[in-house]
Amino acid sequence: MSRPLRIGLTGGIASGKTAVSDRFAELGATVIDTDVIARQVVASGQPALAEIRAAFGDDVFNDDGALDRGAMRQLVFADDASRKQLEAILHPKIQAETLRQARAAVGPYTIVVVPLLAGSPLREHVDRVLVVDCDEETQIRRLLARDDGSEEQARRILAAQASRDERLAIADDVIENNASLAALDEQVSAFHDRYLALANLPVSQR
Numbered sequence: 001m002s003r004p005l006r007i008g009l010t011g012g013i014a015s016g017k018t019a020v021s022d023r024f025a026e027l028g029a030t031v032i033d034t035d036v037i038a039r040q041v042v043a044s045g046q047p048a049l050a051e052i053r054a055a056f057g058d059d060v061f062n063d064d065g066a067l068d069r070g071a072m073r074q075l076v077f078a079d080d081a082s083r084k085q086l087e088a089i090l091h092p093k094i095q096a097e098t099l100r101q102a103r104a105a106v107g108p109y110t111i112v113v114v115p116l117l118a119g120s121p122l123r124e125h126v127d128r129v130l131v132v133d134c135d136e137e138t139q140i141r142r143l144l145a146r147d148d149g150s151e152e153q154a155r156r157i158l159a160a161q162a163s164r165d166e167r168l169a170i171a172d173d174v175i176e177n178n179a180s181l182a183a184l185d186e187q188v189s190a191f192h193d194r195y196l197a198l199a200n201l202p203v204s205q206r
């Protein structure tokens with residue numbers, strides 16, 4: 001059998017990627033989430049930690065040796081060079097682990113959740129790009145309802161990400177998430193059927 005169809009799922013912060021990938025998982029898809037992998041690569045004992053300590057010192061570690069994620073986040077939020085340095089350590093590891101899991105995946109299709117897929121080398125490794133799209137006001141409303149923080153902060157986070165247009169420019173498929181969760185479910189079910197059909201085709205015709 002040919003390898004599973006690979007769908008790269010992306011979208012802005014709080015656009016509904018997790019809501020969508022959870023629904024795909026319920027329908028039986030294999031879901032690989034790069035946010036989950038990003039946390040795994042900085043878990044205790046992982047080689048990334050020694051590199052982070054060498055680059056940023058003890059200040060970004062707790063007394064028990066675990067990464068102080070809050071301190072790390074503050075540092076990279078305030079300083080672009082630090083952010084790039086951290087990304088240079090983490091991104092190759094996240095990408096390698098994501099690909100390892102994608103290659104090991106079984107079943108008709110795999111959903112690979114990559115928040116910043118537009119600028120990621122992982123884009124070369126997926127067959128299709130599925131964008132969860134919602135308007136910015138909805139995104140901000142959901143972000144504020146879910147996380148602490150001010151509206152100003154929320155707008156700053158949005159501004160730092162790829163724009164809605166930049167995401168849509170790489171989309172093969174779009175799920176529109178401005179309405180209810182029921183409306184979201186319906187769209188996910190329709191794409192599930194579509195991906196099952198595509199997965200049945202020879203790789204060259206996908």
Ligand code: ATP
Pocket residue numbers: 011012013014015016017018019020115142143146177178179180181182184
């Ligand atoms: P992040 O980028 O932070 O990982 P995400 O893109 O995975 O976020 P979700 O966590 O799925 O987004 O959704 C953001 C919030 O909005 C969640 O609290 C979720 O329950 C809610 N939400 C998503 N879609 C809808 C919807 N259609 N109706 C109501 N609430 C929704």
